[in-house]
Amino acid sequence: MQSSDTAFQQCIRPECGKRYALGEALVACSACGGLLDVSYEWDRLTPPKRLADLQGLWSRRSDPLAFSGVWRFYDLLPFAPRDRVVTVGEGQTLLQSADSVAKFVGSNPGRLFLQYEGMNPSGSFKDNGMSAAFTHAHWIGAKRAACASTGNTSASLALYSAVSRLMQAVIFIGSGKISYGKLSQALDFGALTIQIAGDFDDAMQRVREVSQRLGIYLVNSVNPFRLEGQKTIMLRVLEALGWEVPDWIVVPGGNLGNSSAFGKAFSELKMLGLIDRVPRLAVINAAGANTLHGLYNGQGLRWNDGNVDQAKITAFYRTMDEEKRRASTIASAIEINRPVNLDKCLRALATCDGVVRETTDQEILDAKAQVGAGGLGCEPASAASVAGAKQLVAEGVIGRDERVVCILTGHQLKDPTATVAYHTTDQEQFNKVLGERGVKRASFANRAVAVSNDLDEIERAIQLDG
Numbered sequence: 047m048q049s050s051d052t053a054f055q056q057c058i059r060p061e062c063g064k065r066y067a068l069g070e071a072l073v074a075c076s077a078c079g080g081l082l083d084v085s086y087e088w089d090r091l092t093p094p095k096r097l098a099d100l101q102g103l104w105s106r107r108s109d110p111l112a113f114s115g116v117w118r119f120y121d122l123l124p125f126a127p128r129d130r131v132v133t134v135g136e137g138q139t140l141l142q143s144a145d146s147v148a149k150f151v152g153s154n155p156g157r158l159f160l161q162y163e164g165m166n167p168s169g170s171f172k173d174n175g176m177s178a179a180f181t182h183a184h185w186i187g188a189k190r191a192a193c194a195s196t197g198n199t200s201a202s203l204a205l206y207s208a209v210s211r212l213m214q215a216v217i218f219i220g221s222g223k224i225s226y227g228k229l230s231q232a233l234d235f236g237a238l239t240i241q242i243a244g245d246f247d248d249a250m251q252r253v254r255e256v257s258q259r260l261g262i263y264l265v266n267s268v269n270p271f272r273l274e275g276q277k278t279i280m281l282r283v284l285e286a287l288g289w290e291v292p293d294w295i296v297v298p299g300g301n302l303g304n305s306s307a308f309g310k311a312f313s314e315l316k317m318l319g320l321i322d323r324v325p326r327l328a329v330i331n332a333a334g335a336n337t338l339h340g341l342y343n344g345q346g347l348r349w350n351d352g353n354v355d356q357a358k359i360t361a362f363y364r365t366m367d368e369e370k371r372r373a374s375t376i377a378s379a380i381e382i383n384r385p386v387n388l389d390k391c392l393r394a395l396a397t398c399d400g401v402v403r404e405t406t407d408q409e410i411l412d413a414k415a416q417v418g419a420g421g422l423g424c425e426p427a428s429a430a431s432v433a434g435a436k437q438l439v440a441e442g443v444i445g446r447d448e449r450v451v452c453i454l455t456g457h458q459l460k461d462p463t464a465t466v467a468y469h470t471t472d473q474e475q476f477n478k479v480l481g482e483r484g485v486k487r488a489s490f491a492n493r494a495v496a497v498s499n500d501l502d503e504i505e506r507a508i509q510l511d512g
């Protein structure tokens with residue numbers, strides 16, 4: 047079986063580098079505790095000679111692998127046999143050139159692009175990775191899969207379980223921490239939903255313990271197969287740009303799976319000679335959940351050729367616990383203080399000459415309103431990418447004429463509460479949802495016009511607006 051002897055799992059720490067067979071369900075190296083990669087023996091495989099050769103596949107819509115925005119790039123993630131792939135048609139997403147958002151960010155017209163991952167079946171980028179994790183889980187015979195989630199991973203897991211009927215979904219969420227849009231998906235799709243008195247970081251720790259004890263397959267992004275699927279977001283960006291590499295990829299940072307996957311994608315493409323340069327990477331934290339920013343910019347933590355200063359991370363978390371700091375942001379999807387992929391993200395930042403920034407809830411919501419006004423819309427966490435790009439252009443780190451792609455990770459309808467509170471005329475509602483988070487203004491609010499049930503008054507309201 048080609049895919050089992052040409053791919054393996056491997057600890058990312060160079061001084062360890064322990065290898066594991068693909069058939070093992072692991073989320074950390076059993077020798078040193080490091081994160082794992084899926085690695086390939088490329089010289090025994092048949093990667094494409096040119097990326098453009100993959101493009102024609104999309105026209106074969108009747109072939110589920112060619113139709114999938116993940117699996118039409120199979121040759122760049124060939125870990126499982128083709129006939130074992132689980133797909134629900136994920137990855138039909140769009141790269142939009144967004145000039146109104148470019149103006150807001152400070153980029154020149156035609157230079158800012160939005161990658162709408164909210165167009166996935168469950169409404170977020172997670173489906174890219176879930177398809178890959180499900181493929182692995184099913185291939186090795188798992189019957190139950192679990193995750194901790196701020197809402198999107200759980201929606202995705204629940205959807206894949208419901209559609210494929212291959213696995214029972216068990217999801218762990220923090221209490222009161224998940225938006226209704228996302229919670230409703232998990233419930234609707236029939237997932238066993240466990241609400242823990244705690245936040246995401248607590249749920250993450252518990253799900254790791256429980257899945258190990260009960261032998262449940264874990265689909266959080268510590269699962270290296272998840273990230274193989276998420277590499278394809280970058281392949282679709284390149285595809286939409288006619289296989290040209292942009293100057294910048296800007297992505298929100300929560301558990302840091304996406305940024306890690308993007309770095310791996312570019313380092314593999316470069317190594318295979320399929321691109322001649324890698325883009326720069328900007329990872330944007332919410333200011334209320336800014337561990338990466340604190341460690342990268344505050345403490346100078348770096349990948350350092352694989353010798354990440356773990357003592358620095360431990361000390362950072364100790365102080366965080368002593369000060370009882372919990373993650374808190376309107377961008378609930380990235381309300382995470384202990385990002386599980388920290389080391390891999392540092393590697394991606396090294397590969398892509400990356401930068402890290404934090405952005406306030408005010409900046410996130412203003413950016414989100416601009417994205418919505420410009421087109422398809424996104425949830426708050428996604429808009430951190432646009433807010434971060436604006437900051438980096440203002441600093442002169444991103445040039446106005448550089449080609450920038452902001453990843454919009456989740457759909458607008460995932461979190462209507464934040465959107466309605468931003469646009470509301472009801473000051474009390476604004477204060478309740480946003481005021482407590484330090485959001486003072488809704489500069490780009492589109493307020494509903496209240497009128498009595500009177501024809502003349504309605505007519506006047508419409509004419510005034512025109």
Ligand code: F0G
Nearest residue numbers: 195196198199300301302303304455456
């Ligand atoms: N944007 C959205 C909409 C998300 O749902 C998440 C993560 C992120 C960004 C951050 O991505 O973890 O790869 O850095 N959501 C996870 C969840 C944690 O449980 O749904 P990351």
